[in-house]
Amino acid sequence: MLSEFQVNVNDYLIKQLPTSTAFLNRKLEVLYASDKWYKEFNLSPKNVIGENISILFKAKNPEWEQTLKQCLDGKSGKNGIVSFFDKSNKEKWFEYNNASWYDDQENVIGVIVQTKDITEKIHAEQKLKKLELLLKEKSEIAKIGSWELRIADNKVTWCDITKKIHEVPKNYMPDVDTSINFYKNGFSRNTISMAVFHAINNGTPWNEKLQMITAKGKELWVIAAGKPxxxxxxxxxxxxTFQDITAQVESEMKAKENEHLLTTLVDNLPINIYFKDLESRKVFVNKSECEYLGMPQNKLLGKNDFQLYNKEIAQISRNEDLEVMHNLEPILGMETTNIKKNGEKTTFITSKIPLKGEDGNAYGLVGFSMDITPMKQKEEELRNLINVTSLQNKKLINFAHIVSHNLRSHSANFSMLLDFFVNEENEKEKQNIIGMLVDASDNLLETLDNLNDVVAINTNINLDKKSVNLSKKIDSVQKNLIAFLQGNDAIIENKVPNDINIKVVPAYIESILMNFITNSVKYKDPNRKPIVSLKAKKLENYTLLSISDNGLGIDLNKYGDKLFGMYKTFHNHSDAKGIGLYITKNQIEAMNGYVTTQSEVGKGTTFNIYFNENN
Amino acid sequence: MKTINSICIIDDDPITVFGVKKILGKIVEWNEMSSYADGKSAIDGLTSVFINNGKTPDIIFLDINMPIMDGWQFLEEFIKLPITKKVQINVVTSSIDPVDQKKAEDFALMTHHIITFRNKPLRIEEMKEVTKAA
Known part of the structure; x- marks a missing residue:
């Protein structure tokens, strides 16, 4: 037995051992242990001293127990690795080295257990294995192969993936030349040869996209990278590394092809196409849009409508944009008018479609505008033509009506009077009827003369227009009417500027002035001195002559549409024959002009006569 | 000879007025005969007589083409008057335009007065028909 002193000395020495060591007696109870041992197993001496070593392990470990027993029999030096779960239930690994414990008489009195915590090492090993597995998996999935060229013996090795890409069997033995010869003759093979040369001689790495042909003759795109x-x-x-990217390259090429197709299409469509961002700035424009705005694409991008069109138009367009992007509802096939900064006006059929982002909000819009200005002009011309035609048709019907009515009314009178004459016995009455027949005949002649005037105006297509000084012409008409004007105590105010000349048929302008002036005086207000005022001004394409009077005025709501009709008079006046204004209107229109009327009953009438300057 | 109480001629052509009177003189007698040269003076005159005396003509001869207010405009105003009697209105015109005839028929549907479309010149047989009905 050990003495008390010895025990204390042993205890003290063992405590300080630099390795993790425990001393067990023959019953495998812990007698002593180093501090390091306690620390490693996270134990305290109180709980362990005198306890069987097996309490350390939750599970039985037969191999470990076997070695301990062998040590008791004097067979020591057995090493091994054992795992256990510590107090916090973490798996720990340790390497053990058990030896027999002898006393000074060479009797085995227990076992000396030395352990080394190798948990971290075990974990690292596991991690490495995992990484290797992962790498293998990855390279298989990504089709990335690897290779190595050993400089010492010029030996080339390919991994399985590399072999697979080359479509060679697993036992294939590549060398430098065969490796290079897999690349497609020409650019690819030259590039790889130079790359390898530079890597060996200058130490430069490479990374190239190249074409190769597999052992089975398949053409592939690969990324070949190498590093000394x-x-x-x-x-x-x-x-x-060696990666098959054929699929990507092909899809890229396809995408490029599609893009090219789309660009060609968008550029060559005879429609203006543009993309705008939320601020209505152009982020894409096609050729048509560039041509329309007379600016190259790079200058147009980033510009908004306010920089391109006049302010009013730009605001309208911006409001449309906001509406489309806010409501996410497209505007389709709307007729719009654009006025460029230089004043050029274009009519478009416009569609604006919101571009929706993943968050459901618009991030811009795409617009299509088709220029329909030429069509619009044609439409306008056509409409004018229809207006002219329908006007002429109306005139024709009116004229036909007048002719039939007037001539027929005269013939009815003749017929009636002749009937009376034949059956009349009273001589005096017969003379009376003859007198009426003469009147009827005079009326017929006058009517025919008037109708003839109208026909003459309307059939004179090639009118010989001359430049006439308007003010002078008014003066001369005034002279011709002097007796009539004085008789009515009328005043003519010629306020037409001296320099206004108009292109007219001289006979017509005389008739027009005469008719309007006499008309104004005839329908004077009996309580006022008649004043006829004439003014003129130049307008675009027209010269406007206004003839105003202070006469009776006409209720235009009632008689407006009949004012210039033939044989319509509106005043109970013995001179009102209703032919003057009809002829006047025909003359104005024959010179491609037109006439409008303003009138107020009791105040007077203004006739505005527009003389066409162009034609 | 039959006597008609009141006859009215509205026409701006004095020859027609003369003719109508002359034919009528051969077939009927009348107590009153009025004539107007346009629709405006006719409607003014007839309205005033109707309001003051409650009298209206039995027969009206109405021209269409007249100054100031034409025959149609006269009719429009006339049928608005609260006259209970059936007045025989003869729309007399030299027009043979079917549009005018249609218009006369349309007016006939709008009123209790008897509206008949007749072409100039009026013949004695037609006049007999007109006066017989009145």
């Missing part, structure tokens, strides 16, 4: 590896100053190998 040095040990100190000495080049030992070149390692590299």
């Amino acid at each position: 590896v040095y040990e100190g100053e000495k080049l030992v190998s070149i390692i590299g």
